[in-house]
Amino acid sequence: MTPAIELVGIDKSFGAVHANRGVDLAVLPGSIHGIVGENGAGKSTLMSILYGFYEADAGEIRIGGKPVAIRSPADAIAHGIGMVHQHFMLVETLTVLENVILGAEGGTLLKAGAAKARAELTRLSDAYGLAIDPDALVSDLSVGLQQRVEILKALYRGADILILDEPTAVLTPPEADALFALLAQLKAQGRTVIFITHKLREIMAVTDRVSVMRRGEMVATLPTAETSPPALAELMVGRRVLLRVEKSPREPGEPVLEAIGIAVTDAKGVERLMDISLTVRAGEIVGIAGVAGNGQSELLEVLAGVIQPSHGAIRIAGELIPPHRRNPARLRELGLLHVPEDRLRMGLVPSFPAFESAALGFTGDPAFARPAPFGALFDRAAMVDHTRRLMDGFDVRPPDPWLRSSKFSGGNQQKLVLAREIERGPKVLLVGQPTRGVDIGAIEFIHRRLIALRDAGVGILLVSVELDEIMGLSDRILAMCGGRITGERRAEGTDAQDLGLLMGGVSEVAA
């Protein structure tokens, strides 16, 4: 069978970074083709080349067996290629209809084209069960619905080949299932789907064939039925990896962190958290499961003292924290440390050298100051030494304290932040998205360190949108939806479906 799409010897460099090295890929028509690989393996670059967003330095693209020149997204669209980007390409201030017709307006004046598009949109919505209000502002839509607009945009342009880049990152499990059903429907119509993800479970569930990328190279293409998650993981990383975290049972100790009736209202007056009560005990990992944007970020920030609650109280090791002491510096002194969700925004300063980032939050440490009378000055040698020790302990590569923080890979940045916090001996550790944008090798390492920390008696509150991670690490799991806790489960007594319902807002009481 002639491949629907064939990429031959695609090569692309960005400065010193060789993102794609002689990549070959053949995608069969009417199939769902998965592409897996770690962050930075070159998946998104490859797809951006196919979509004309970047131009390859070398190589050829063939569609239906014929070589084609794709120099811009307009060329790709003309060849029937549609793409749903990981970060949606939607204009939030425009309506659904305006977003759909943008670039395909059908005339100088909008009126006629818009009427036609409205009819076509209704037809597509009915045919695929993608109900949507064409006149709604995109900014008012949920993330799941925004993705629906992206898909409709591609279908409206008559895409025969649909590329989806990490489409499930923002979806609840039921929403993801609905997306998979849609992909199956598109496939049944003979359309071709390219599905990029780093979740092996999804690859196994929906794809016909799977290609694995590693460090810019295509290392394998296999029929999905003939492979397994461990085999794929090994191909991605280049060595054997443990997907399951080894964890021994442990009886938790005294409560180290208690939140009582916490509520948070943001600057716009929207209630972000409502009546949140939870307890984290010594030697236990409590996981917060939820789709991004349901209050987990606010919960972490309020517990870390970054934002203030409008109601509620916080206890650390049984001691009530008065409002004036609820700030990150004071809480740190009490042993509550925080690995923020977004390391590039709150965890480190990208333009600082590693040793400065590694001192953030602890710049008052006497060990970093010069001897009197120059105590106001930093002892940079001490800071560099300290960073070198952190880097050794957490296998941060390259172990260069002078390298800019932004030059490290995501996994190594994360290890540096974790090292900084963990080495201070926390009683309670708040951890947000510890493995977002982190390669598998580093994920394994980070998971082992967190388990070790728990075994050493630290209470850990873990927030993650990766359900597998929550289920693998936690002793207890709280599900959040719409700023509330919708349920609590013991880790061994639950599964993804059960949690998925709680994350979707089906609360205990209603059930």
Next chain:
Amino acid sequence: MDLQALAVILDSALRLSVPLLCACLAGLWSEKSGVVDIGLEGKMLIAAFAAAAGAHASGSALIGLAAGIGASVAFSLVHGFAAISQRGNQIVSGVAINMLAAGLSAIVGNAWYGQGGRTPSLEGDARFGDIALPGADAFAAVPVVGPLFREVVSGHALPAYLAFLAVPLTWFVLARTRFGLRLRAVGEKPAAVDTAGISVPLLRYAAVIICGVLCGIGGAYLAVAQAAAFLPNMTAGKGFIALAALIFAKWRAWPALGACLLFGLLDAGAIRLQGVSLPLIGPVPVQAIQALPYVLTVILLAGFIGRAVPPAASGVPYVKER
């Protein structure tokens, strides 16, 4: 106040608001596309100079207008090149435009005419005359409306009518046409426009050129219609007040007209109030009155307009993410 006095103030308000309106709409086009332009002032100034020089040399106000537009568009393209092609800092580029225009117009003016930067006075066809709208005299007998129509609406120069015509045109093009939709999109999220297969630079250059044309009309109005010569720094901060009006209008065409008329009215009021003795206060110093529009600008911007959200990508050069 009698009708005649009211008509005089309104007429003067309208005249004073024309350059503001041109600059405000110019800024609207530029910022809607994602290019912040604080060089409106400089573009109007250079346009005023080029228009005066062109009109003087040719003896035709229309050629003066064309020269003004040409100079302003040229400056726009410099700003566009820095902001769009070179992805430079748009504020720095705008400031440079302002300084270049102020210096260039004065120096070249002095070199050419030797009148301390002034251009020679324009007379006859070298100046835009007032256009009497059809019916202005016929309806003059209608009470209230008739005189107001004749005194206020009718009897302005060509660039003024162009400026007011630009309001509905701007609204229509932005709201109802393909180009307008793309332009609104590119100022909010250029990546969405790019992935839809449309060129981001072309759209932004188009917007910047329209911005130049409008500034050109405003500048020509100043030198060839309102005054009869170019004077150094004759824009006197109007390009900046226009930016304030743009925020006040929340980047919308009709409210921009309202904001500019309000500023024009304040200006007219200030002129009228000079030398008038107010009850309880006594004679008000001229400077205090002249400062009024600026004081109002500060007050309005400080919080009387509610949330004014600029286009999300304005001021941000578009770089494909890596």
